[in-house]
Amino acid sequence: MEPIIKEPKPGGAITNIIHNVTWDFGDLPTPKIPLCRLVPFCRVRQFQTSSIQTEALKKSFETQCYMEHASAFHVSPFDENGEAMFVKQEDKDKWDTLWRMESDAFDAEMLKxxxxxxxxxxxxxxxxxxxxxxxxxxxxxxxxKTNKRAWHPRVRCVIICPPVHVYKAIEVAMHNLNASSHVIIQYDWIQDAERCRQVLSTPLNAYKAMIGDDVYEEF
Structure with missing residues (x-):
């Protein structure tokens, strides 16, 4: 698996940037991934450890489990340095029995x-x-909830494989995505400041390569 960039498609800047680095499985759907295989990656914005919104997320999952219509996660099989990420024994040691079983079942299905x-x-x-x-x-x-199936879901994901040199552009796209009204964790001035920093520190040619000439000119 290698990082990818596709040809830009018609649409806004967010649509283009994310589409251009999305892993395409052809006629097959993107498989759902066990939640335990997702690693927090706070490059876009830092985790809010104590807030009304985070408590609402926790309470919702406690009472309603995973809801299929929930927004998809955007994930990548590469780390902050563009290195491939693999399951390690230390990851398995953190999981309960059901997570280990779910992870093994996922791998068996993927290999088929x-x-x-x-x-x-x-x-x-x-x-x-x-x-x-x-x-x-x-x-x-x-x-x-340990070892209770309902709280050990596979979740809908958009799998992206951005090369490191476009990470900045992806960060800005994710900031814009987070600004959408349907996102539970809403913007505050800190996120706005971080977004401005990301925009100003990203070379213009990186945006042009990601979103295409037409959108770039409008931008």
Missing amino acids: EPAYKELANRMFSTWDGNHRVITWTQVSMSPE
Whole structure:
């Protein structure tokens, strides 16, 4: 598996940037991934350890489990330095029995399908959805929920494989995605300041390569 960039498609800047680095499985759907395989990746914004919103996320998962219509996570099989991420023994040691079984079942299924085989034994950094990963994992590993199937879900994901040199552009796209009204963890001035920093520190040619000439000119 290698980082990818596709040809830009019609649409806004966010659509183009994310589409251009999304892993395409052809006619097959993107497989759902066990929540335990998602790693918090707070590059876009830091986790809010104590807030009304994070408590709401935790309470929602405790009472309603995983909801299929929830927003997809945006994840990558590469870390902050562009290195491939794999399941390690230290990861397995943190999981309860059900998470280990779910992880093994996922790998077995991925290895049966050539288009999915590179997903086997991979961990995934979370570009969008960190608050859900952290709060839901806390719930799933709590004494009341340990080894209970309903709190050990596979979740819908958009799998992106951005090369390191476009990480800045992806960060800005994720900031814009987080600003959407349907996102539970809303913006505050700190996120606005961070977004400005990311925009100003990203070379213009990186944006042009990601979003295409037409959108770049409008931008």
